[in-house]
Amino acid sequence: MIISLYFFKLENSAGGAERSVIWLSNQLVKHGHFVHLISWDKPGSKTFFALEKNVIWHKLGLCHNFTNKLRKIFRLTALLKSIKSDVLIGFVMGGDKAVYVSSLLSNTKVIAAERNSPIMYSIKLNKVFAFFYLNLFSLANKIVVQFDAYKAGYPFYLNKRIVAIPNPIATPKLFANVVSKDINQYTLLCVSRLDTQKNLEILILAFSLLAKEFDNWNLKIIGNGSLIQELQSLIKHLSLTKRIKILVSKTTINKEYANAHLFCLPSIWEGFPNALAEALASGLPSVGFSSCDGVNKLIKHRHNGLLVKKNNVEDLAKAxxxxxxxxxxxxxxxxxAKLISSKYQEAIIYKRWETLINRTCRNI
Structure with a gap:
C-alpha cells in the first residue's frame, strides 16, 4: 500500500506531533508499506527524531504566506497525483485548507489526525472561526482524535467518521528512583515546548514560592520555543538562576526522567501529552491542572499524581x-504511574492505525 503522511514543518522539531508522524512513518515502512512524508521544509532539512531510510521525505520548501497559498495547492496537488497514494494522513491540519483542496483535486482519501483537544479552537479562536475550522474536518474521510472523550467537541454529524487512537508509549529502559536516599538533591522536571499553551510561567512562579522551604529541590525545564528569553528573564528576576535551569530538547530524554523525582506539566490544553505519558511510564508522580484536556486523561488524581482544580500559582505550589x-x-x-505503559503499547497502537487505514481505503 502507498501511504503519504503530511506535517507542516519537521526540521529539528522535538514536539509531540512531530514525534507521532515520524513514529507512524517508521512503523508503516517496517510493516511493508511504501511511505511518503510531505512537509514544507527546505531541502537539506533534518528531523529531530530518527527517520527510517526507506521513508521518502518530500521537502516542498514554501513559506507560509498569502502569495504562496496557490503555489502550495498546485505543488501539493501535483505531488499527490504523482505519488498515487491510497491515503494521505495529515497531522495537525484542522485549518490547513491547502491540504484539503489538494487532496480533493488529486482524488486522494484523507485521514485528518488531530493532535489537540477540540477545546483548543474555542480557546484560540472566536466562535465564528472555531465553527469554520471544526467544519473543515467534514472534508476528511476519517478523523483521528486521541481520546474518546474528544469526540463530543466536534459537530455531531462528524461522529461516525471519528476514531480515537492515542499515542504509543515505549516501555522505558530506565526508571526513576523517587525516594533515593543516596542523594540530597531532588529534581522537579518539566519537558515542554516553550510557548503560551504550556503555561510555564505559572510553574516557575509556583516553584519560587517553595524554593526557600525546599532548598534541596531544583526545577529543570527541557524544551525549545519562542518564550525562552521571557522565561529566562523571569527566572533572573526571581533570583533563581542557580535553582531553575532551562535546557534545550535532547534525544536522551529518558535519562532525564530517570534522574528526576517529580514531574509537572502546567499546560492550558493538550491532545495526548507525550512528555507526561513518558514521565509517568518512567515512574514519575506528576502534577497538572484538572481543567487541561489530555493532562486530566493521563493523571489519575491521588493515584499516579495530583490534579489541581484552579489554574493559579498558589494552588499549583500547594500540590x-x-x-x-x-x-x-x-x-x-x-x-x-509505571502501569500506564501496558495501556499504550506500540504494537497495540500501530494495529489500530493499520485497521483504520485499511477501512479508509475500502470506504468502510
Whole structure:
C-alpha cells in the first residue's frame, strides 16, 4: 500500500506531533508499506527524531504566506497525483485548507489526525472561526482524535467518521528512583515546548514560592520555543538562576526522567501529552491542572499524581509541596504511574492505525 503522511514543518522539531508522524512513518515502512512524508521544509532539512531510510521525505520548501497559498495547492496537488497514494494522513491540519483542496483535486482519501483537544479552537479562536475550522474536518474521510472523550467537541454529524487512537508509549529502559536516599538533591522536571499553551510561567512562579522551604529541590525545564528569553528573564528576576535551569530538547530524554523525582506539566490544553505519558511510564508522580484536556486523561488524581482544580500559582505550589515533602506518597504514586505503559503499547497502537487505514481505503 502507498501511504503519504503530511506535517507542516519537521526540521529539528522535538514536539509531540512531530514525534507521532515520524513514529507512524517508521512503523508503516517496517510493516511493508511504501511511505511518503510531505512537509514544507527546505531541502537539506533534518528531523529531530530518527527517520527510517526507506521513508521518502518530500521537502516542498514554501513559506507560509498569502502569495504562496496557490503555489502550495498546485505543488501539493501535483505531488499527490504523482505519488498515487491510497491515503494521505495529515497531522495537525484542522485549518490547513491547502491540504484539503489538494487532496480533493488529486482524488486522494484523507485521514485528518488531530493532535489537540477540540477545546483548543474555542480557546484560540472566536466562535465564528472555531465553527469554520471544526467544519473543515467534514472534508476528511476519517478523523483521528486521541481520546474518546474528544469526540463530543466536534459537530455531531462528524461522529461516525471519528476514531480515537492515542499515542504509543515505549516501555522505558530506565526508571526513576523517587525516594533515593543516596542523594540530597531532588529534581522537579518539566519537558515542554516553550510557548503560551504550556503555561510555564505559572510553574516557575509556583516553584519560587517553595524554593526557600525546599532548598534541596531544583526545577529543570527541557524544551525549545519562542518564550525562552521571557522565561529566562523571569527566572533572573526571581533570583533563581542557580535553582531553575532551562535546557534545550535532547534525544536522551529518558535519562532525564530517570534522574528526576517529580514531574509537572502546567499546560492550558493538550491532545495526548507525550512528555507526561513518558514521565509517568518512567515512574514519575506528576502534577497538572484538572481543567487541561489530555493532562486530566493521563493523571489519575491521588493515584499516579495530583490534579489541581484552579489554574493559579498558589494552588499549583500547594500540590507540588504535598509531593515534595512526602517521599512515601511519591513512591506509592510512582508504582502506579509505571502501569500506564501496558495501556499504550506500540504494537497495540500501530494495529489500530493499520485497521483504520485499511477501512479508509475500502470506504468502510
Amino acid at each position: 507540588l509541596k504535598v509531593l515534595m515533602k512526602n517521599s512515601s506518597l511519591r513512591l506509592k504514586m510512582s508504582k502506579n
